[in-house]
Amino acid sequence: MVNGTTGEGLSLSISERRQVAEEWVTKGRNKLDQVVIHVGALSLKESQELAKHAAEIGADGIAVIAPFFLKPWNKDVLINFLKEVAAAAPALPFYYYHIPALTGIKIRAEELLDGIQDKIPTFQGLKFSDTDLLDFGQCVDQNQQRQFAFLFGVDEQLLSALVMGATGAVGSTYNYLGKKANQMLEAFEQKDFSSALNYQFCIQRFINFVVKLGFGVSQTKAIMTLVSGIPMGPPRLPLQKASREFTDNAEAKLKSLDFLPFTGLKDRNLEACS
Numbered sequence: 001m002v003n004g005t006t007g008e009g010l011s012l013s014i015s016e017r018r019q020v021a022e023e024w025v026t027k028g029r030n031k032l033d034q035v036v037i038h039v040g041a042l043s044l045k046e047s048q049e050l051a052k053h054a055a056e057i058g059a060d061g062i063a064v065i066a067p068f069f070l071k072p073w074n075k076d077v078l079i080n081f082l083k084e085v086a087a088a089a090p091a092l093p094f095y096y097y098h099i100p101a102l103t104g105i106k107i108r109a110e111e112l113l114d115g116i117q118d119k120i121p122t123f124q125g126l127k128f129s130d131t132d133l134l135d136f137g138q139c140v141d142q143n144q145q146r147q148f149a150f151l152f153g154v155d156e157q158l159l160s161a162l163v164m165g166a167t168g169a170v171g172s173t174y175n176y177l178g179k180k181a182n183q184m185l186e187a188f189e190q191k192d193f194s195s196a197l198n199y200q201f202c203i204q205r206f207i208n209f210v211v212k213l214g215f216g217v218s219q220t221k222a223i224m225t226l227v228s229g230i231p232m233g234p235p236r237l238p239l240q241k242a243s244r245e246f247t248d249n250a251e252a253k254l255k256s257l258d259f260l261p262f263t264g265l266k267d268r269n270l271e272a273c274s
């Protein structure tokens, strides 16, 4: 999922967004199962331009957040906006990216999904980045006859969402905690719920720690750089670069949880979870 929150898609220019999308589609060919481009924008025209571009370059789908300055005040208005974007790429699966804490659009996803395929025939699913598990559960429950993808975006709660019927996940922490998350998914698949819970708690221990220090996109990028060795670059204003103190503390926590490879024995303590 390219040009979303972590990729600061909304802080990039249109030409930068096109360039990033092209890179992902090209470099991801034969490596990634799917490359979905987030094309949401305040301007419907720009959003349509990006949707068209995603189709031209061979992306596997497009995702769109709700416009968040002049806001849709009800479900029908929001759907009308999404429909116009989807129509610009009529052959591409369409995902609604629900992230109310950032957009300020509180229209419940469950309400939005009701009858959405009649308006948006390419509707394929939902990226649900919210902690309201009642809303999420009802999205799944009320659409059991449809083959929608329910992609959950709150990494610290993924296990609960899996129980509710999540079919996948998109999140920032998988960039560096992917192995642990995969172990949790595997345990869940094998119905080993106690191990799955153990992995989720382990992930939570880290997220809880960094949330208390102040955690957002900048801090995510600092940790991604730390763990991968691939420089993610500074975030773009209005975001501020994560402090050195944050990165040092996050690194120490990652080591104590045994999340960093090649950690010397002396760094290990009893927090590590398997």
Ligand SMILES: CC(=O)N[C@@H]([C@@H](O)[C@H](O)[C@H](O)CO)[C@@H](O)CC(=O)C(=O)O
Pocket (backbone or CB within 6 Å): 001, 004, 005, 006, 007, 129, 153, 154, 155, 156, 170, 171, 172, 173, 207, 217, 220
């Ligand atoms: C608000 C936010 O950044 N949420 C993240 C989560 O992965 C989040 O960082 C994680 O659950 C820790 O709270 C994702 O939902 C965002 C995301 O996947 C994206 O980059 O589009």
